[in-house]
Amino acid sequence: MTDLEAYVSQPGREDLVKQVREKINELNVTYIYYQFISVTGRIVGKGIPADHWERTAERGFQLVYGSTANLFVDRHGDYIGYGPEAMELVGIPDPETFCQLPWDKRVARVFCVCFRNREERENPGMALTADCRGNLKRFHQEFQDKYDMDLRVGTEPEMMWLKRGPDGKPDGGFSNPYCYHIDQFESLRPVFMRVIEYCHAMGLDMIQGDHEDAPGQLELNWTFDESPEMRTGLGPLPPDLCSGRTGE
Template sequence: MTLDVARQYLAQNGVRYVLAQFVDIYGVAKSKAVPADHLEEIVTDGVGFAGGGVFGLRLEPHEPEYIVIGDLSTLTLMPWAPGYARMMGTGTVSGDAHPIDTRNILKRQLDRLAERGWTMMTGIEPEFSLLERKADGSVMPFDATDSLAKPAYDYRGLSRVRTFLERVTESLQSLGIDVYQIDHEDANGQYEINFRYADALTSADTIILFKMAAAEIAHELGAICSFMPKPKSSMTGNGMHIHCSIVDEAGKNLFHDASDKNGMGLSQLAYHFTAGVLAHAKPLTALLAPSVNSYKRLVVGRTASGTTWAPVFVAYGDNNRTAMVRIPYGRIELRTGDSGMNPYLAQAAMIAAGLDGIDRKLDPGPPQNVNFYALSPAEVAERGIETLPQSLAESIAALENSDLMNAALGADFVDEFVSLKREEWIDYHRHVSEWEVSRYLSFF
């Protein structure tokens, strides 16, 4: 898209302001509103931000501005906010791409793929909770009648929030984003909207756009759209699974091979990639499950519906939803991640792990087509299967000590991420919860 075409596009759609955007280390959208008649400045001079005011940029108040140079190919209307559009861009400092800008981190991994003539295609599946805060401060499903013990795919649960779901879906569809499924998930008040796959950078940009739309449309309806990984201990959490494959310059899926002896349609390249993901599962988890709350979802155990649906086992299998990696024929699905993840960082780390598996020709071993939830810890161990980190402290320690992640994502980034997350863990660990008061107040 040229500047002239972009100006016409904004004028035809009555756009008055363009949000120049980037995301912080947590994956939260940050913006400045720029009047539409200053569009050219976004893509030439860029838009300046005080980097010290944003988590994770590692910029001090006395240092140069963090400048976002707009990418016209990302110029997108915001149908839920008439008169507004948004544009993502490249975060720079003193004219150079900032090395710990999370979108830049993903682009570096995509460049490594491009050097081989490859493109990473991903389909990211966001789960979320539609909630309402009551006058007493409690939080309940927005649909008060959504109370079934096993509510997955329930018609009434889907129908009674259709105003919200339709508005979000139709906003995305009007932008050319192909939404192909909407469903009620396994927890009360939990839903999922699925988009068609795209290249990894576009997928991450779309997730941010979707979160913006969902949050604002929910707010207008008096609801809260929450991407918190585990809003309630007795219910399943909000995952964000990543389906992925690598394609060549002709668009051929290099992960697919119909002659796969295991019957999963995977190529040797895909097996090597999968082996890399499994080999680096523990540090990878820090980017896929990046909050204290993530590890309330990522546990072995049961919920009110009968299962957590959160895979903690470092294994892969044919359509096995109890393993970290599921194989839905001819591609892989990484199921560890939750809806609190930064999609740029999660995909960058996944690519780094997978490429290491390809470069070293790692073998993932035989597929594990067993219900891990039904096995005892001893039975899992007998199969040589490890479990993922069970706390934020454990996963960030694995990330800090990972030579691969330090090299691929950047040692400065890893240090910044670990520092922030360690502070989060310490703050949480020192907090006295209602559970502790209830259990210990008069116990001793």
Template sequence: MTQLLSETARTQGIDYFLLSFTDLFGIQRAKLVPTSAIDAMADGQAGFAGFAAWLDLTPADPDVFAQPDRERLYQLPWQPELGWMPADLIQANGDPLEQTPRWVLKRVLAQAEAMGLRAKTGVECEFMLFSPEEWAVSDPRDQQAKPCYDQQSLMRRFSVIRDICDGMQKLGWNPYQNDHEDANGQFEMNWLFDDALVTADRHAFFKYMVKSIAEQQGYRATFMPKPFPHLTGNGCHTHISLWDPSGTTNLFTDATGELGLSKLAYHFIAGVLHHAPALCALTNPTVNSYRRLNAPVTLSGATWSPSTISYSGNNRTHTIRIPDGGRFELRLADASANPYLLTAGLIAAGLDGIQQQRDPGPRSDNNTYTAPTANAPILPGSLHEALDNLAQSSVLRTALGDPFVNAYLKLKRQQWQEFSHQITPWERETTLDC
């Protein structure tokens, strides 16, 4: 018999639960539930007005309900009287609200399971620490042109990084390294890969944890893709491999294959490359995302983001990097990506590559920043373009489902229109005297 959450709470000293879901724009929405009421609320009684979040619903629609995943209780390391649980949204009749991101990922994982495949992922989610009330890096001494791995800048923010890393250790995530990244005020923290849904839930919680601990210490953490035009943006490099149903045999591994990858892996890579223009709508989901892609050279000398739809070996200038056997890294996504939609889109594209036996062609080992890959397609230049590509993708529509694709396109196009109506300072400066 499954232990009641109230009993778990008494054992672990939890007084309140955050029942949290992630909406279409990646915003986490929650209700704070006292332990005395958690058993009833956990059975799907925590109601939300869906229109109040970024979902394609109206004020006339009935409530939707958060059903937390009982296997994903994260006791907040920095506030242990609180427990956080990712939830799926269900309708009053018990059916899933299929447009919601966590349901979309579960839908795609079921498709992989039907093919005898189990996806495992890991993410490298970069973020910056700002001063709380200013549009500025929090550390005024962090000014080097090449600040990546800088020991002094890293250690001046040791208390923040330590508390986040300690939190991951308490949660059993097996963190293994932390560093100062290529932009001033930018950091990256790595933990061990796991099943795709586990990683997506941890990714969602990681963003919450980073922001919360930063706030506690007087800073503001941001996952914005490109806060400053002259600095490297915040990426979310994603590593993926496919395994057998038991999760014991890595099906991407082939010691005799090129760079240690199997034919299955190369079919998967081909699918990702084929669908990259549409995939961008999920991996790079904001207007600001396209300041990071196809960007001019930064202060450090490199953007570390791709511009061409191409793949390579251990070469960080392409959309896909193969660092060693048994996995590959998608360098396309940025830190604003919805943890669930990023993973769902990546897997859906790759599965199509397997089903269609797609061929990625020969890899490109050039430095795309100095010698662009000949005849390689260019990534979309705007959110508008990426959304159009998603709208035209019958494969991703089938894999992700009409309820999601329709809702996502509707709301994201509204966001693009809102952006398009803005008059920027640059426009005023360059055209006022025309």
């Protein structure tokens, strides 16, 4: 049995797949992002209509191996990691990561683990070593099995909120560079209040935040969780935040 076959045959997975279908119907989700993490932390993957959930949960989707390196090229113009002649990886969704997106409730996302193609001549269906999240899940399981302990991690991400100049390019920070000043933190209130709203909907727990020492620099901290779950939860910012449409 290959790694891929063993993964989709895990005890209890079939019930989880059925539970996701019930959630899809209950929430009227029509489209799902099937996501995984690139080697630089980018969210990559495919979008598939929710009608095909069961088939995709069993068979997965295919995508070029180079997507694990953002499908970028090096300075010589060659694809990083894999050439254009390479086969395609297989992404298998983790049903327990299914989550409706609060900024567009017609859409949900699910994170995936990647495997080598079923038709590879060498190691078909083997766990893909370029899959960062998949590696973390496996390493964490080995850690648990060996030490009977959980590896947990919290994060303190910081981000810059910049103004847009007449030419459409960044033109300085939104606030002044006064570290921990509440008036500067307050100026970014629409941002962190929207983040809190989305976090409640997605099961994330923000514990504190502050204004840092650069213009527009905001820090939002999160409670610790098991490593794979933390990495899954803190994906990219939603489009309405990134574009500045925060409103009040």
